[in-house]
Amino acid sequence: MSTAPAPTSTRERLIQAAVALFWEKGYANTSMSDLLSHAGVNSGSFYHFFDSKEELLVAMLDRYLTMLQPVLLDPAWEGVTDPIERIFALLGRYRALILQTDCTYGCPIGRLALEISPEQRDVHKLLAQNFDGWAAAVRGCLDAAAQRLTRDVDRDRLSKFVLTVMEGGVMLSRSHRSVEPFDAAVAELRAYFDCLLASAPKSKTKKNHRR
Amino acid sequence: MSTAPAPTSTRERLIQAAVALFWEKGYANTSMSDLLSHAGVNSGSFYHFFDSKEELLVAMLDRYLTMLQPVLLDPAWEGVTDPIERIFALLGRYRALILQTDCTYGCPIGRLALEISPEQRDVHKLLAQNFDGWAAAVRGCLDAAAQRLTRDVDRDRLSKFVLTVMEGGVMLSRSHRSVEPFDAAVAELRAYFDCLLASAPKSKTKKNHRR
DNA sequence: GTCTATATGCCGATAGAC
DNA sequence: GTCTATCGGCATATAGAC
Numbered sequence: 107m108s109t110a111p112a113p114t115s116t117r118e119r120l121i122q123a124a125v126a127l128f129w130e131k132g133y134a135n136t137s138m139s140d141l142l143s144h145a146g147v148n149s150g151s152f153y154h155f156f157d158s159k160e161e162l163l164v165a166m167l168d169r170y171l172t173m174l175q176p177v178l179l180d181p182a183w184e185g186v187t188d189p190i191e192r193i194f195a196l197l198g199r200y201r202a203l204i205l206q207t208d209c210t211y212g213c214p215i216g217r218l219a220l221e222i223s224p225e226q227r228d229v230h231k232l233l234a235q236n237f238d239g240w241a242a243a244v245r246g247c248l249d250a251a252a253q254r255l256t257r258d259v260d261r262d263r264l265s266k267f268v269l270t271v272m273e274g275g276v277m278l279s280r281s282h283r284s285v286e287p288f289d290a291a292v293a294e295l296r297a298y299f300d301c302l303l304a305s306a307p308k309s310k311t312k313k314n315h316r317r
Numbered sequence: 318m319s320t321a322p323a324p325t326s327t328r329e330r331l332i333q334a335a336v337a338l339f340w341e342k343g344y345a346n347t348s349m350s351d352l353l354s355h356a357g358v359n360s361g362s363f364y365h366f367f368d369s370k371e372e373l374l375v376a377m378l379d380r381y382l383t384m385l386q387p388v389l390l391d392p393a394w395e396g397v398t399d400p401i402e403r404i405f406a407l408l409g410r411y412r413a414l415i416l417q418t419d420c421t422y423g424c425p426i427g428r429l430a431l432e433i434s435p436e437q438r439d440v441h442k443l444l445a446q447n448f449d450g451w452a453a454a455v456r457g458c459l460d461a462a463a464q465r466l467t468r469d470v471d472r473d474r475l476s477k478f479v480l481t482v483m484e485g486g487v488m489l490s491r492s493h494r495s496v497e498p499f500d501a502a503v504a505e506l507r508a509y510f511d512c513l514l515a516s517a518p519k520s521k522t523k524k525n526h527r528r
Numbered sequence: 529g530t531c532t533a534t535a536t537g538c539c540g541a542t543a544g545a546c
Numbered sequence: 547g548t549c550t551a552t553c554g555g556c557a558t559a560t561a562g563a564c
Binding site: 327358359360361362365366 | 547548549550551
Binding site for chain 4: 529530531532533534535536537538539540541542543544545546
């Protein structure tokens, strides 16, 4: 409970700068001087901690893995207990991000997945791990709601489908400069969930999904 | 019916090089010298036809619009008449592309949508037009199958959903270096379609969708 | 660990003869 | 319309004092 200004280390500030800038501008379009000035660090210090820009990318993706729960899931799920609604609350966070960025949002992980050369296998492995972590969170929700879903639902596959739809929706919203494509994708996903929940008894989750 | 070797113009060769290279390496990672050597053109000639690299990008995206039907849709739909199967045949083309590229495929349009800065509105307008053209083709299939779909299906929204799923599936396959995420997404989409076709009479489309 | 100064190379774009 | 030669700038990365 100290009020100290949190003396973030140089290494830490660089990772934070990477989180912000690789998200905002992509990897190649973020220059070393962008990173250095944003972090308030000099070139010499950078190369004391990292061998290259790519190594900072790796460190950033590692950080993302640990940020998923506290930074994304916990806030998204605060006050939301129903597991199916948690899935849509998570998608709601992305909707908020799209709006916050004036519909220019690109998911940092998805963006890097398409930008980074496939030869950089270590980077793509981390990207895949980030995707898997996200999907696993959704998978947890589906497991919690298992008895409400029709028996033949492949919950693992469905959790990845939610991720797929999120990524596609974010992409389309960026080029259209509008939330509408994202909203449409989420609405369609909701319709699918209604399908999968249809024959189950407790259909408590029927507020205003279909408009 | 001439057998002449089709003396492609310099401008044309540059556009073709852009189609190939912006797809393979992205926009920023394709250098002018990449483009010039691939097209067999000198720098001076390039700037005779285009004011800048970005202008070539615009020309390439215009070209993509005209290529959609003959290069993508026509081959995908050859021998496939059922409109719903046409949708999945189109997705099958992307599956083939993923396999052809050893699972490093990134849809050129989707990739640019995330890479290009939102400030370049003209580029994003063309990207959105490309997305819209693709979705419109799917929309045409859905319209043709309208009487088989449950009444409350929003066909326009559903056509965009198919695009969303394709783009998300391609993205995940690239980072996982496997077709599996794409296949899973398409299988889930098929399950959704089965839902939407369920209550209709003619369920001729039941071969082996669910495995 | 941090600083300034700088190496080295490729980038997109241009000049100007032919 | 095509050629060669080259510009100025910014990229990542390094050197070496403190």
